[in-house]
Amino acid sequence: MSVLLALAQTLTNLAIVPPGPGLPPGWKLTRMQGVEPPIVEITRAHTMRITATGQGGMVTYRLRPAIPPAPSQRQGTISWRWRAGTPLRGADLKRRAGDDSPIRVVVTFQDGRSIAYAWGNRESRGESFASWAGHNRMVVILQRAEDADGSWHEERRDPFSDYRRLWNRAPKPFVAVGFSTDSDALKIRAAAEIGDLTWHAP
Numbered sequence: 001m002s003v004l005l006a007l008a009q010t011l012t013n014l015a016i017v018p019p020g021p022g023l024p025p026g027w028k029l030t031r032m033q034g035v036e037p038p039i040v041e042i043t044r045a046h047t048m049r050i051t052a053t054g055q056g057g058m059v060t061y062r063l064r065p066a067i068p069p070a071p072s073q074r075q076g077t078i079s080w081r082w083r084a085g086t087p088l089r090g091a092d093l094k095r096r097a098g099d100d101s102p103i104r105v106v107v108t109f110q111d112g113r114s115i116a117y118a119w120g121n122r123e124s125r126g127e128s129f130a131s132w133a134g135h136n137r138m139v140v141i142l143q144r145a146e147d148a149d150g151s152w153h154e155e156r157r158d159p160f161s162d163y164r165r166l167w168n169r170a171p172k173p174f175v176a177v178g179f180s181t182d183s184d185a186l187k188i189r190a191a192a193e194i195g196d197l198t199w200h201a202p
Helices: 002-007 159-167
Strands: 008-010 027-031 039-042 048-053 056-067 077-084 101-109 114-119 128-131 134-143 153-157 174-182 189-200
Touching (some): 048 056, 048 174, 114 159, 128 159, 134 153, 134 159
Parallel strands (some): 114 134
Antiparallel strands (some): 008 189, 039 048, 048 189, 056 174, 077 153, 077 189, 101 114, 101 174, 128 134
């Protein structure tokens, strides 16, 4: 059991920060130009609740140290749980004008590339594509608007294998994780909750 515990690493400090509104220590807010930032709250269950009504932005937690890819072919995985109660049925993550989502988990690598594991709308689950912002930002769809019924969903992804598949090159260490939400295009309410972001070593 002790070996199994040693292989699991909590990636953020949400489990130890007190509940309440506002961004907890250690997190950085990246604002969208001309858009008010979302409302952030830490719950008593040590999850982060993010709400945006015509708002948007990303909150990021820097990892110290960074997590490098394993020298073997077998890599580790990230797991988390999340839920959304606001289906954004008019969203289209492939177009800048409709790029709204109740929640994304963003993994940032040492070379500046990032993967956004997103809650989409009309896109297919498992579909991946380059963001409108450029090929250094890739999007992987995990859930759709029809899944935004307030129930919890458990996710597990291998970011290093995704990196190799999406860019066809050896992966770099990942240095930060973040959550983003926005509804500035649709001007409607988007609300989501996320927690238990954990790294499982190979």
